[in-house]
Amino acid sequence: MADGIRITRLNAWFGPRQVLRDIDLAVVPRSVTAIIGPSGCGKSTCVRCINRMHEVVPGARVAGRVELNGEDLYAPGADPVEVRRRIGMVFQKPNPFPTMSIFDNVAAGLRLAGVRNRAALHEAVERALHHAALWDEVKDELGKSGAGLSGGQQQRLCIARALAVEPEVLLMDEPCSALDPIATAKIEELIMELRKELTIVIVTHNMQQAARVSEWTAYFLLGELIEFGPTRGLFTSPRDSRTEDYVTGRFG
Amino acid sequence: MSRIAVRRATNAAMNILAALAALVVILPLVLILGFLIFRGSTALNVAFFVHLPTPVGEPGGGMANAITGSLTLIGLAAAGGVPLGILGGVYLAQSRDRRLPWLCRFLADVLNGVPSIVIGIFAYTLIVLPMRRFSALAGGVALGVIMLPIILRTTEELVRMVPASLQEAALALGLPQWKVVLHVVLPTARAGIITGVMVAVARIAGETAPLLFTAFGNRFWHRRLDEPIAALPLQIFSYAISPFDDWHRQAWAGALVLISLVLVMSLLARLATKGLYNRRGTYG
Amino acid sequence: MLKSELAGASTAERLSVPRSLVPGRRRGVWGDRLYQAAVRAAVLVFVVVVLGIAALLVYAARPALAAFGWRFLVTADWDPVAEHFGALPFVYGTLASALLGMLIAVPLGVGTAIYLAELAPFWIRPPVAFLVELLAAIPSVVYGLWGIFVLAPLLRSWVQPGLARGLGFLPLFQGTPYGVGMLAAGIILAIMVVPFIVAVSREVLLAVPTQQREAALALGATRWETTRLAVLRYARSGLLGAILLGLGRALGETMAVTMVIGNRPEIALSLFAPGYTMASVIANEFTEATSDLYLAALIEIGLLLFVVTVAVNALARLLVWSVGGAVKEVRE
Numbered sequence A: 001m002a003d004g005i006r007i008t009r010l011n012a013w014f015g016p017r018q019v020l021r022d023i024d025l026a027v028v029p030r031s032v033t034a035i036i037g038p039s040g041c042g043k044s045t046c047v048r049c050i051n052r053m054h055e056v057v058p059g060a061r062v063a064g065r066v067e068l069n070g071e072d073l074y075a076p077g078a079d080p081v082e083v084r085r086r087i088g089m090v091f092q093k094p095n096p097f098p099t100m101s102i103f104d105n106v107a108a109g110l111r112l113a114g115v116r117n118r119a120a121l122h123e124a125v126e127r128a129l130h131h132a133a134l135w136d137e138v139k140d141e142l143g144k145s146g147a148g149l150s151g152g153q154q155q156r157l158c159i160a161r162a163l164a165v166e167p168e169v170l171l172m173d174e175p176c177s178a179l180d181p182i183a184t185a186k187i188e189e190l191i192m193e194l195r196k197e198l199t200i201v202i203v204t205h206n207m208q209q210a211a212r213v214s215e216w217t218a219y220f221l222l223g224e225l226i227e228f229g230p231t232r233g234l235f236t237s238p239r240d241s242r243t244e245d246y247v248t249g250r251f252g
Numbered sequence B: 001m002s003r004i005a006v007r008r009a010t011n012a013a014m015n016i017l018a019a020l021a022a023l024v025v026i027l028p029l030v031l032i033l034g035f036l037i038f039r040g041s042t043a044l045n046v047a048f049f050v051h052l053p054t055p056v057g058e059p060g061g062g063m064a065n066a067i068t069g070s071l072t073l074i075g076l077a078a079a080g081g082v083p084l085g086i087l088g089g090v091y092l093a094q095s096r097d098r099r100l101p102w103l104c105r106f107l108a109d110v111l112n113g114v115p116s117i118v119i120g121i122f123a124y125t126l127i128v129l130p131m132r133r134f135s136a137l138a139g140g141v142a143l144g145v146i147m148l149p150i151i152l153r154t155t156e157e158l159v160r161m162v163p164a165s166l167q168e169a170a171l172a173l174g175l176p177q178w179k180v181v182l183h184v185v186l187p188t189a190r191a192g193i194i195t196g197v198m199v200a201v202a203r204i205a206g207e208t209a210p211l212l213f214t215a216f217g218n219r220f221w222h223r224r225l226d227e228p229i230a231a232l233p234l235q236i237f238s239y240a241i242s243p244f245d246d247w248h249r250q251a252w253a254g255a256l257v258l259i260s261l262v263l264v265m266s267l268l269a270r271l272a273t274k275g276l277y278n279r280r281g282t283y284g
Numbered sequence C: 001m002l003k004s005e006l007a008g009a010s011t012a013e014r015l016s017v018p019r020s021l022v023p024g025r026r027r028g029v030w031g032d033r034l035y036q037a038a039v040r041a042a043v044l045v046f047v048v049v050v051l052g053i054a055a056l057l058v059y060a061a062r063p064a065l066a067a068f069g070w071r072f073l074v075t076a077d078w079d080p081v082a083e084h085f086g087a088l089p090f091v092y093g094t095l096a097s098a099l100l101g102m103l104i105a106v107p108l109g110v111g112t113a114i115y116l117a118e119l120a121p122f123w124i125r126p127p128v129a130f131l132v133e134l135l136a137a138i139p140s141v142v143y144g145l146w147g148i149f150v151l152a153p154l155l156r157s158w159v160q161p162g163l164a165r166g167l168g169f170l171p172l173f174q175g176t177p178y179g180v181g182m183l184a185a186g187i188i189l190a191i192m193v194v195p196f197i198v199a200v201s202r203e204v205l206l207a208v209p210t211q212q213r214e215a216a217l218a219l220g221a222t223r224w225e226t227t228r229l230a231v232l233r234y235a236r237s238g239l240l241g242a243i244l245l246g247l248g249r250a251l252g253e254t255m256a257v258t259m260v261i262g263n264r265p266e267i268a269l270s271l272f273a274p275g276y277t278m279a280s281v282i283a284n285e286f287t288e289a290t291s292d293l294y295l296a297a298l299i300e301i302g303l304l305l306f307v308v309t310v311a312v313n314a315l316a317r318l319l320v321w322s323v324g325g326a327v328k329e330v331r332e
Helices: A043-050 A080-086 A102-112 A118-131 A151-164 A181-194 A207-213 A231-236 A241-247 B003-043 B046-050 B064-094 B099-113 B116-131 B136-161 B164-172 B177-188 B190-205 B232-240 B245-272 C002-006 C009-014 C025-068 C088-119 C122-137 C140-167 C182-206 C210-218 C223-252 C255-260 C278-288 C292-323
Strands: A005-014 A017-027 A032-036 A060-068 A087-090 A169-173 A199-203 A216-221 A224-230
Touching: A005 A043, A017 A043, A017 A224, A032 A043, A032 A207, A043 A060, A043 A169, A043 A199, A080 A087, A080 B003, A087 A151, A087 C210, A102 A118, A102 A151, A102 C223, A118 A151, A151 A169, A151 A181, A151 C210, A181 A199, A181 A207, A199 A207, A207 A231, A216 A231, A216 A241, A224 A231, A224 A241, A231 A241, B003 B245, B003 C088, B003 C122, B003 C140, B003 C182, B003 C223, B046 B064, B046 B245, B064 B099, B064 B136, B064 B177, B064 B190, B064 B232, B064 C025, B099 B136, B099 C025, B099 C223, B099 C292, B116 B136, B116 C025, B116 C223, B116 C278, B116 C292, B136 B190, B136 C025, B164 B177, B177 B190, B177 C025, B190 B245, B232 B245, B232 C140, B232 C255, B245 C122, B245 C140, C025 C292, C088 C122, C088 C182, C088 C223, C088 C278, C088 C292, C122 C182, C140 C182, C140 C255, C182 C223, C182 C255, C182 C292, C210 C223, C223 C278, C223 C292, C255 C278, C278 C292
Parallel strands: A032 A199, A032 A216, A087 A169, A169 A199
Antiparallel strands: A005 A017, A005 A060, A216 A224
């Protein structure tokens, strides 16, 4: 059994501003971990540190350790490109490549990895679209542009694109914040389905969503991890008064 | 080689190629500025700034008349181009109409791309032909037309950036719109508009082609605006294609003076808007 | 209009504004009318100028248009004494020099823009972008001066003999190396046009949403793959626009080309041979045009240049605007 993601003493900065302070967090494999907290608390930065996306921002800096199955992702020899292939990511706003067809969007990651065989590509794309619960809606228009889909469909296309390269972990940075309630419900359903096979970390500003989809929840405030534990416990009997203020709606 | 190794190598190769492209693009700048300073500074002296050109074959002399001529032409162009550009820009930014501003923006950008020598023909047919003589006035009109779209667009963009709430607050006080524009909108956008004007001046200061058959050039001081007038770029051009070494040296000196003027204007323009726009960051 | 109603003094009185700030109703109204008239007049003048350029060019070129018709474009003899005017050598020279310049400038310009917007370390970007901006600010006549006294001798004594030795079997690289000629014009044009291509391309690339880059990076793409997959595909029409803007400049560039192209109305295949462009012939012969027909022929060349550059620029603008409404206009 792999031992998931282990974050130790993670610090992150944007220029001179420190946005994460000494985060320690262990993500259980094949589970959904939600990161909640008021805006600006560093929750997005934290997941972006896991797949080394934080460092692509000008002036951004990271210190600390992030391990995936015991391997240090920030080790001197670690290649961020390889890290990101193993750890997929879905963003706040659906971002399919507008110049590509639905098929090409999903196949993009595989093509980067060098898959040229048509049959293999087809099979993988179909599997990913099934996984993302989008296949039935788009199977007859794989050649059309992904930009023509609805917001919720676009987001599921992005999930399919991330799943196609068979990542070990899927990071979701507020994946529903740009979607309507129905599309949100579909994505949440999908998350419940995916957690059987994948480790998922989801950032959300929506506490109900965290309560619905996650088994573990981490509460961030001002760049610090205040509390981490099983979701139910954190919402019903928080240990820290600051967590209590937040989950009971007295703050944020 | 493994797939990932090939990809890494491609990435490195493209990085190097792009960096090389940037290097090759910058190289001429170094070469041109280097030669200008090297050849120009040795020919530059006090006489250059205070004397008229000497007759052919006689060494010495300067370009004093061309320097004052250029300043006169810039002044003439600005007298027309700046107020028209600013007024028009304010109108475009505040107009509620959708099509007219779009059309004007488009026309301004297209006019900005029309070769300056064509603008010269325009000024020639408009001013020189009816007056039957080359004149400072015609040169000023040509340069003014070149300035116009630049100032129009800068003003429009900057006035657009003035928060609507600021104007509404002033209007709610009961101030008429013209006062709001004069006392609230334009002062807020001032730094940017000044930049636009300086960029436009830097551009027309070096224009040669539209002056060839409007301002025409003059070996002496100009006395009136309806007669030919000297200009620094014109003088550089005629000296550069002349067969005389002494004139070549003066052409380099003139070019050094011209480029100093242009670069100082460009730098000032840049400093004035530092932090105003183009601060957009990007992930790379 | 709502704003002028709001501007009435009574509103201000109800809001109890100090009297000194409130103009009389009459003055306010008249001031606003005057203001409206002034700004409208300014825009009108601008539009009239643009239309006036087109109208005056057509008007002044009429004698030549009437005398030669379409033959003007396809005949090659330019004989002011016999009053036979055909613009073909100039059209050819303009197209050939611009094409040569673009062949050099496009890869360099787009490559530099990619470097500045996507690949370079962050600290390198501002100074390099600044240097490119300076390059755009250098006046044409200064490029020409440098072309005559530095570039042309360099080509004559080193580059052209080298090309002739290595590639002399191609007709492109045959003939006497004068230094000045089509090759010099192409190189000068490339140097002059590159800053525009870089500036506009860079703006276009920066207008590509960050989310597109992140999508590719998060899939495990390298920097270059991200550029290719997410950025260049997204920005391609804008990049085409940037290239066309550069082409527009190259077609109409006058002084520097006039100073280095050799000014001979010939159509030669060799890049070493002198040529002549539409803009240069206007620059050189306009003040010498003794007859009305001669002048009209030159103005017709100007009209042609106007029509072509307007078309190229209009297309380019539409393409650049298509990538992002927020793309800033880039002028020198």
